[in-house]
Amino acid sequence: MEAYNITVVGASGIVGQEFLKILDERQLPVGRLRLLATARSAGKVVQFRGREIVVEETTAESFGPEDHIVFLSASGAASKQYAPIAAANGSFVIDDSSAFRMDPNVPLVIPEINPEDLEWHRGIVSQPNCTTTPMVLALNPIHRVNPLKRVIVSTYQAVAGAGAAAIEGLRRETEAALAGRHEPSGTQKREIAFNAVPQIDLFADDGYTKEELKMANETRKILHAPEVRVSATCVRIPTFFGHAMSVWAEFERPISAAEARGLMAAAPGIELMDDPAAERYPTPMDVAGTDRVLVGRLRPDHSTPGGITFWTVTDSIRKGAATNVVQIIEEAARRGLIRPRAGVR
Amino acid sequence: MEAYNITVVGASGIVGQEFLKILDERQLPVGRLRLLATARSAGKVVQFRGREIVVEETTAESFGPEDHIVFLSASGAASKQYAPIAAANGSFVIDDSSAFRMDPNVPLVIPEINPEDLEWHRGIVSQPNCTTTPMVLALNPIHRVNPLKRVIVSTYQAVAGAGAAAIEGLRRETEAALAGRHEPSGTQKREIAFNAVPQIDLFADDGYTKEELKMANETRKILHAPEVRVSATCVRIPTFFGHAMSVWAEFERPISAAEARGLMAAAPGIELMDDPAAERYPTPMDVAGTDRVLVGRLRPDHSTPGGITFWTVTDSIRKGAATNVVQIIEEAARRGLIRPRAGVR
Numbered sequence: 001m002e003a004y005n006i007t008v009v010g011a012s013g014i015v016g017q018e019f020l021k022i023l024d025e026r027q028l029p030v031g032r033l034r035l036l037a038t039a040r041s042a043g044k045v046v047q048f049r050g051r052e053i054v055v056e057e058t059t060a061e062s063f064g065p066e067d068h069i070v071f072l073s074a075s076g077a078a079s080k081q082y083a084p085i086a087a088a089n090g091s092f093v094i095d096d097s098s099a100f101r102m103d104p105n106v107p108l109v110i111p112e113i114n115p116e117d118l119e120w121h122r123g124i125v126s127q128p129n130c131t132t133t134p135m136v137l138a139l140n141p142i143h144r145v146n147p148l149k150r151v152i153v154s155t156y157q158a159v160a161g162a163g164a165a166a167i168e169g170l171r172r173e174t175e176a177a178l179a180g181r182h183e184p185s186g187t188q189k190r191e192i193a194f195n196a197v198p199q200i201d202l203f204a205d206d207g208y209t210k211e212e213l214k215m216a217n218e219t220r221k222i223l224h225a226p227e228v229r230v231s232a233t234c235v236r237i238p239t240f241f242g243h244a245m246s247v248w249a250e251f252e253r254p255i256s257a258a259e260a261r262g263l264m265a266a267a268p269g270i271e272l273m274d275d276p277a278a279e280r281y282p283t284p285m286d287v288a289g290t291d292r293v294l295v296g297r298l299r300p301d302h303s304t305p306g307g308i309t310f311w312t313v314t315d316s317i318r319k320g321a322a323t324n325v326v327q328i329i330e331e332a333a334r335r336g337l338i339r340p341r342a343g344v345r
Numbered sequence: 346m347e348a349y350n351i352t353v354v355g356a357s358g359i360v361g362q363e364f365l366k367i368l369d370e371r372q373l374p375v376g377r378l379r380l381l382a383t384a385r386s387a388g389k390v391v392q393f394r395g396r397e398i399v400v401e402e403t404t405a406e407s408f409g410p411e412d413h414i415v416f417l418s419a420s421g422a423a424s425k426q427y428a429p430i431a432a433a434n435g436s437f438v439i440d441d442s443s444a445f446r447m448d449p450n451v452p453l454v455i456p457e458i459n460p461e462d463l464e465w466h467r468g469i470v471s472q473p474n475c476t477t478t479p480m481v482l483a484l485n486p487i488h489r490v491n492p493l494k495r496v497i498v499s500t501y502q503a504v505a506g507a508g509a510a511a512i513e514g515l516r517r518e519t520e521a522a523l524a525g526r527h528e529p530s531g532t533q534k535r536e537i538a539f540n541a542v543p544q545i546d547l548f549a550d551d552g553y554t555k556e557e558l559k560m561a562n563e564t565r566k567i568l569h570a571p572e573v574r575v576s577a578t579c580v581r582i583p584t585f586f587g588h589a590m591s592v593w594a595e596f597e598r599p600i601s602a603a604e605a606r607g608l609m610a611a612a613p614g615i616e617l618m619d620d621p622a623a624e625r626y627p628t629p630m631d632v633a634g635t636d637r638v639l640v641g642r643l644r645p646d647h648s649t650p651g652g653i654t655f656w657t658v659t660d661s662i663r664k665g666a667a668t669n670v671v672q673i674i675e676e677a678a679r680r681g682l683i684r685p686r687a688g689v690r
Contacts, residue, residue, distance in 0.1 A: 150648045150649070152497050152593050152646075152648050152654075154499035154578075154591035156501070156541045156580065156582065171523065174519060174523060175523060178516065178519060178520060178523075189624060190628050190630070191630060194583060194584050194585050194629075194630075195584060195587075195628050195629055195630045196501045196582060196589050196628060196629055197628055198589075198591070198626055198628070198641070198642055198656045199624060203621040203622070203624065206644065206645070206647075207602065207621050207642070207643070207644030207645070208644060208647065216647060229647060229648040229649070230647060230648060231593065231646050231647040231648035231654055233499075233591040233642065233654065233656065235501065235589075235591065235656075237501065237541060237582045237583070237584075238539060238582070238583050238584070239539050239540060239541060239582075239583070240539050242540075244541050244543075244580075246499035246543070246578040246580065248497050248576065248593075257552065276552050277548070279534060279544060279548065281543055281544065283540050283541060283542055283543070284539075284540050284541055285535070285536060285539075285540045296543070297543055297552065297578065298552070299551065299552030299553060300551070300552070301497075301576050302551075302553065302561060302574060302575060302576040303495045303496065303497050303574040303575060303576035304495070304574070304576070309497075309576055309578065311543045311578065
């Protein structure tokens with residue numbers, strides 16, 4: 001893989017920082033690296049491979065034809081403003097916001113599942129919400145041989161999904177609570193220390209939150225399965241890293257837990273940690289800081305013969321966000337979809 | 346209501362202590378109060394209505410015909426040993442363990458739902474697991490007019506459900522974690538501070554935990570609905586008080602969220618806190634120390650037309666345990682089922 005010039009928008013955020021770390025871990029060749037952020041973070045100095053890079057403020061003029069790859073990990077508003085500019089310059093744009101995920105002109109990609117969707121990109125590629133990715137990675141190997149019909153999922157989401165301020169918020173709230181004080185940090189919809197908050201993102205008209213609707217819509221798009229029905233309940237709990245979820249799934253034909261286990265075990269990107277007899281199953285702590293998508297508690301469902309239910313855990317900042325972006329870059333590079341390698345567009 | 350002699354087994358435990366508090370709150374007349382516990386707690390002095398009561402060690406000789414009511418809140422093994430002795434003495438025995446819940450000779454009672462089952466007691470009455478009670482209270486008003494068919498539930502359970510040591514365990518683990526140390530207290534199956542643990546109680550052969558099977562079996566017994574299918578996933582999270590759960594339910598006939606809301610609003614024992622437009626819904630913090638069973642996030646289910654999904658929260662020590670016991674006593678007294686009021690047995 002040749003060295004690309006990479007620009008990161010939101011470089012001082014938690015996902016932006018992890019992205020830089022993963023570029024290093026996976027030894028991606030990087031040409032010129034530009035780090036952009038809001039005015040508040042401009043001027044900060046970030047170390048990358050022995051270089052010192054000064055974070056600059058993002059403006060409409062920040063982008064140019066010399067940017068091969070632009071990764072946006074900022075607000076949806078920032079994505080809407082800057083992604084089209086970068087794409088118009090011929091850059092390969094990867095967006096981590098929800099701004100373009102459901103745009104029919106934008107592929108939504110998990111490289112282990114639908115890398116071929118990268119081929120029809122028109123400059124912008126989107127990546128799924130951090131709760132969608134682990135669930136779809138676990139369901140896809142079964143869906144390939146026995147189409148997915150319905151999913152009911154309840155999440156146990158860590159505060160890291162809401163950014164660095166939310167991590168600090170949980171820490172401060174917890175210290176206060178241990179001292180007997182309630183001091184909501186304002187980083188979640190309610191005080192989160194020793195609490196559970198069933199609202200992530202805003203409510204839509206149908207009583208679901210946007211986070212819950214994302215899980216449904218993105219699952220259908222990634223799996224190319226517009227008929228799949230998904231009911232999600234997304235809940236923030238007082239964990240720092242590692243989104244967990246309890247998933248119930250029904251497929252076109254009945255499936256045994258043993259068959260599901262076999263298909264998952266053979267699939268890329270997921271890993272079974274599942275042995276009830278030994279009380280083995282994953283917890284958020286097992287995945288923090290890793291790229292693992294762990295599945296456990298896989299069992300035949302008691303409510304629906306032929307259905308299954310399981311528990312899956314992943315680090316929302318890693319495979320739920322930054323790692324998936326780096327994998328998209330690797331896959332797009334392999335396919336010659338990033339300039340200057342090939343004049344695909 | 347006349348004054349009954351009450352004996353509490355497990356009087357130094359978290360539920361036993363709360364039970365004494367609730368006797369007071371609800372101004373139950375109490376005659377002689379005896380407090381029993383393990384040898385470890387014997388000798389402790391407990392204040393009750395200005396009296397000082399010394400906790401005694403429980404033995405087979407602790408029970409006599411002068412005990413009108415015996416409340417057992419200890420281990421299942423202790424219940425199995427002592428409940429039959431107390432019942433043989435003619436005491437009205439209420440058991441908080443799982444020992445007798447599924448015994449066909451023992452009523453399993455939530456007074457708002459099946460108080461009439463008290464009539465056929467043979468000395469022992471059981472009360473549900475702390476996760477079953479809120480779920481069944483929310484489902485029953487619909488079930489009465491439209492029979493319940495299937496339930497899929499994922500729980501978010503507080504450590505208080507595992508006793509006082511677990512509360513101290515979470516506190517100690519959290520302090521250590523904030524200081525950067527992992528020091529599992531051993532009070533849960535894994536370190537629980539800033540983690541989520543999908544195992545409560547032991548695993549059965551089918552991959553479900555006993556806690557999960559309790560929710561299924563007890564729901565069927567309380568609702569007199571042997572055909573209802575329940576699939577539960579029970580998860581411990583780092584909250585002190587307040588069990589929450591995400592519930593999906595399907596009934597014989599389709600039901601709208603509005604109809605479900607109307608039925609729940611009119612039902613005793615539950616309270617709607619549900620206004621997405623105002624971002625109003627319950628969290629564990631809203632119920633800690635109260636008897637409220639709060640329901641929110643009630644919405645038409647996206648996976649199944651005619652199904653509903655909702656979120657419910659209650660304090661597992663209060664309505665999930667001690668308050669329900671006091672309500673059973675009140676109801677049984679009203680019905681003349683406790684000596685010396687009436688010679689029913």
